[in-house]
C-alpha cells in the first residue's frame with residue numbers, strides 16, 4: 122500500500138542500490154531519463170517549452186530544443202540543476218539516504234561518495250526538498266493529533282556544575298529555539314511546520330484539518346481555542362489521564378523519530394534547515410510500512426519531477 126500520493130515513475134520501481142552500483146554513467150543517465158520523462162519513456166522533453174524534437178549535442182551531453190533553441194540536460198529544471206556529481210552518484214546517494222531510516226548525515230555521505238562535505242550537504246537537502254515537494258499536502262481528516270516540540274537553540278554544555286542550571290535559560294534566550302508543530306492524521310499523513318510558538322498551531326489546524334474531524338491535543342491552554350472549530354479530545358500528561366480515548370501517541374512517535382535523528386545523526390539541527398529535516402522524518406514515519414524498494418522509487422520519482430531548488434541553488438558557490 123502506498124501511503125502517500127507520490128506520482129510513481131514505473132522506471133524508478135526497477136532500480137535498486139545494487140543495480141545502480143553496477144551501472145556505467147551512461148546507463149545511469151538513461152535510467153534517470155526514464156524516471157524524469159516517463160511519458161516519452163526517457164526521450165528528452167524540453168523543460169522550457171515542452172517540445173520533444175531536439176538536436177543531440179553529443180560532445181557536451183546536452184540537447185538543443187528544435188522549437189525554442191534552448192540547451193538542456195537530464196537535470197535542467199530539476200533540483201539537481203548545476204550539479205557537480207555524476208548521475209550514478211546521485212542515484213546511489215538517494216539509495217543510501219533511503220536506507221538510513223534514522224536519517225543520513227552529510228558527513229557519512231561525503232565519506233561514502235568521496236566528495237567534500239558541502240557537496241554532500243547540498244545533495245541531501247535537495248533530496249529532502251524534492252520529497253517535501255512531492256508529498257500530498259491535502260487536508261487531514263478523521264482523528265487528527267496536534268502537538269509541538271522544541272528543537273534547536275543549541276548551547277554548549279557548561280563544565281562547571283553551577284553553570285549548568287543556567288544552560289536551559291541560555292537556550293531559551295538564544296533566540297534560535299523553534300517549535301516543530303506536527304499535525305498527524307491517525308493512520309495517515311503527518312504535516313509539519315516550524316514556528317516560534319506552539320500556539321501558532323491553532324491557526325495551522327484550521328488550514329490543514331477538514332471540518333468534522335476530531336482533534337486530539339494535550340492540556341496546554343492555547344489548544345482550548347481548537348474547540349471553536351472542531352470536536353476536541355484532550356489528554357493530561359501530568360496525571361497520565363486520558364479523556365475518552367484522547368491521545369497524541371502518533372504525534373509523539375513522530376517527535377521521537379525527529380529527536381533521534383537530531384541527536385544520533387545530525388547532532389544539532391540548524392534553524393534554517395529544521396523544516397526540511399522535519400519533513401524528511403514525517404515522510405519516513407508515514408512511509409515506514411512501504412518496502413525499501415518502494416521508498417527508493419518514491420524518492421527517485423520525487424527527484425525526477427521536483428522543480429529547480431531555489432533554496433539550495435548556488436549554495437556555497
Ligand SMILES: [Zn+2]
Nearest residue numbers: 167170186189
Ligand atoms: Zn524548447
